[in-house]
Amino acid sequence: MAGLRIERDGTTILDDVSWRVASGEHWVMLGANGSGKTSLLSALTGYLMPTAGEIALLGETYGQSDWRELRKKIGLVSSSVRQMMADGEPALEAVGSGKFAMIDFWGRLSRTEKLQALKLLRQVECEYLAGRPWRVLSQGERQRVLVARALMAKPRVLILDEPCAGLDPAAREHFLQFLQRLGAQKNSPTLVLVTHHVEEIMPVFSRVLVLKNGRVLAAGQKADVLNSKNLSAAFAARMRLQRAGSRYALKVTMKSRTVM
Numbered sequence: 001m002a003g004l005r006i007e008r009d010g011t012t013i014l015d016d017v018s019w020r021v022a023s024g025e026h027w028v029m030l031g032a033n034g035s036g037k038t039s040l041l042s043a044l045t046g047y048l049m050p051t052a053g054e055i056a057l058l059g060e061t062y063g064q065s066d067w068r069e070l071r072k073k074i075g076l077v078s079s080s081v082r083q084m085m086a087d088g089e090p091a092l093e094a095v096g097s098g099k100f101a102m103i104d105f106w107g108r109l110s111r112t113e114k115l116q117a118l119k120l121l122r123q124v125e126c127e128y129l130a131g132r133p134w135r136v137l138s139q140g141e142r143q144r145v146l147v148a149r150a151l152m153a154k155p156r157v158l159i160l161d162e163p164c165a166g167l168d169p170a171a172r173e174h175f176l177q178f179l180q181r182l183g184a185q186k187n188s189p190t191l192v193l194v195t196h197h198v199e200e201i202m203p204v205f206s207r208v209l210v211l212k213n214g215r216v217l218a219a220g221q222k223a224d225v226l227n228s229k230n231l232s233a234a235f236a237a238r239m240r241l242q243r244a245g246s247r248y249a250l251k252v253t254m255k256s257r258t259v260m
Contacts, residue, residue, distance in 0.1 A: 004053035006039060013039045014214045017053070021157075026183050026191040028201050028222075031211035032235050037194050040211070041159060045071055058156055075150030075189065078161035082142055087135040091126065091145050092117050094134060098152030120148040125178065140171035144178065151189070158189040164200055172200070180204050198226070198241065198248040210234050 004017040014036050021027055031037050042048035043055060046067030055062040057070055075098075085094060096109040096117040109117065121127045124144040129137065137145065143163050150158055160179070164172045183191050183204035193205060201208075201222070208225040210217040212234050218225045231250065232239045238253040 001044070001055045002053060004040075004043060004055060005051045006043060006048060007051045012214060014043065014050075017211075017214070017216055019209060019216065019219060021190060021192070023190065025207055026188075026205045027193070027207045027209055028205045029192060029194045029209045029211065030196070030198070030231075030234060031217075032196070034213075035211040035234070036214040037211055038161075039214070041161060041194065044159075045074055045076070072153050073156045075147075075153065075155035075158040076161065077143065077146045077150055077159070077163050079165060082146060085134050085142075085146075088133050090131050090133055091121065091129040091137065091141075092131065094145055095120055095148045095152055098149035117148070117152060120151050121145070123151070124148045124182075138171065139166050139168075140175055143167070143175055147182070155189050157192065159192045159194070161194045162196070163193070164195070164197070176200055176202055198231070198250045201226070201248055203246040 001020075002018045004014055004019075005012070006014040017036070017040065019040075029037055029040070039048060043050055044057065046062065050062070058073055060070055089097075092114065093109065096113050099113060099116075100107070118127065118130060121130055124147050126141060126144045126148065129141055129145065134142070134145075147158070147160075147163075163179075164175060167175060179191070179193070180202040182188055183202070191205070193200065195201070206222055207220060208222050209219045210225060210230055217234055218230045226241065226248065228239055228241045231241055235252075240251045240253065242249045242251065
């Protein structure tokens with residue numbers, strides 16, 4: 001996208017946002033509440049019409065192509081999808097329904113579709129959940145099933161919108177390690193992780209986009225963008241980025257005391 005601008009009711013939501021994601025790259029999108037992350041995702045998936053600028057996805061340009069078809073090439077894992085899933089739907093059917101972009105799938109999966117759904121459950125390390133209904137799955141299991149569901153349509157891009165929200169520390173770490181393995185696979189789709197927490201940035205994510213007040217504060221290689229200066233500016237507080245091996249932690253300094 002280039003020069004993207006979105007205005008609604010006299011309020012500028014996104015202003016002059018330019019962002020390019022190349023094949024094979026895995027990105028993290030960081031920013032405070034209200035920075036424009038959700039609006040940018042909505043614009044990217046064709047649910048929020050731009051006021052100015054250009055959005056191109058997989059060689060197709062917004063306004064010149066059928067975005068309803070392009071959406072099928074973008075997988076999305078978000079709390080909004082999780083909350084709409086039917087309590088009684090078995091995990092296998094929940095995954096299979098991803099091919100049709102349907103919630104509470106009422107049709108019948110073909111044998112081929114069932115085998116594909118089972119293969120994806122195996123890929124996300126949850127084959128044992130195939131016959132279990134949604135209501136009995138843990139939060140971590142639900143997130144993995146949603147990833148498999150998103151992969152059912154063979155997307156080129158997989159967006160993970162705060163996928164660790166609501167997970168306990170152990171479940172979060174298990175899910176992050178799973179994302180690391182997924183992103184490292186040879187035929188993995190491009191991953192875009194939206195988060196507030198630097199602790200969730202796994203080594204497989206090599207690039208970072210930082211938003212502030214609807215504008216791009218910084219974007220590029222993780223080593224160049226992820227630093228105390230940019231994070232302090234993004235979250236409007238004094239912050240110190242710490243690194244332990246390939247993982248990160250953040251300390252927020254408020255007056256005379258430090259908060260983890």
